[in-house]
Amino acid sequence: MLTLSFVTGTEPGKWFARFRERTSHGELRTLDSDDPLTELIDARVSLALVRLPDVRLEAEGEAFHMVTLYDEAPGIALPKDSELTLLDSLTQEDISGEILNYSGAEVAKVREGLQVVAANVGVLIAPRPLIKVLSRKQIEHRDYRGPGVSPTSIALVWRKDDDNEAIQDFVGIAKGRTANSSRQATPKRSAREKTLAKQQRRGQQPAKKKAPTRGGRRGRR
Structure with missing residues (x-):
């Protein structure tokens, strides 16, 4: 299970939906927080969507991975x-x-x-x-x-010791990685499911199984 805390003022719902649809990592638990970095430092979550700059990251940056997403x-x-x-x-x-x-x-x-x-x-x-x-x-x-407010940006932060495939897949989704990326652990589908998905992309109707003919094949004259 991946637990993520996101700072107030961000709207990452589309990333949550894509993570659940595209991966097989299990439950994604999310928390809206005024201070998600505190929850990450206290090990209450495994991943945090934070607002930068934050002096705590400057002081303890060696312990964390950080990916800046947007200003x-x-x-x-x-x-x-x-x-x-x-x-x-x-x-x-x-x-x-x-x-x-x-x-x-x-x-x-x-x-x-x-x-x-x-x-x-x-x-x-x-x-x-x-x-x-x-x-x-x-x-x-x-x-x-004009002056009066420092530039801010939004970043994903996680502890280096906790780095895993689920975190990497979420980071990839937040950075815009597509569903076809090999980095994402997509659920395996059967051959039948793959065929149906391909037909849906082409706008085709699913092929129906042919009913067996009565009397079998006719012999040559």
Whole structure:
């Protein structure tokens, strides 16, 4: 069984579905967490989807494997009725004079700061995917271009001592490896199942077995 904890603000559901469909590693247990790296360090999970940078990985990096998957765009949270929502992207100049409730990527602080924005007070700067997941109906979010938030990225991290085929297959799926890759332990199929799958790809109807003819073959005259 593979146990994975993923940081709030990510939506890895499609990877979970592909892992279950394409591999035969057994159960995949997943946990949404504000701090999946702590769960990995404490050996409560075998794989973690984390937000970088994280000083703990800089200090203990030798003990872990890490694969960076993608960068996150910075965003800004605004009260729904703010005139700034008329803009598709904001800069530091656009928000001059606004109260900045928080700027950063710490999930608990972003959640707390968004409550203030929802009360129609000030703005908040954080990774836009994180704002999107945590936002309420009273909040709008836009791209933010300028200082105030450090660049962030999402990565898969696991302990070197725990490296195994299941982890490698999940990492491959997250990186976009296709179902035809030899790295993935796909369930074995019978010859009949392979034939049916091939016919479905070609849009053909499954071949029906021919009924035996009565009286057998006719002899030559």
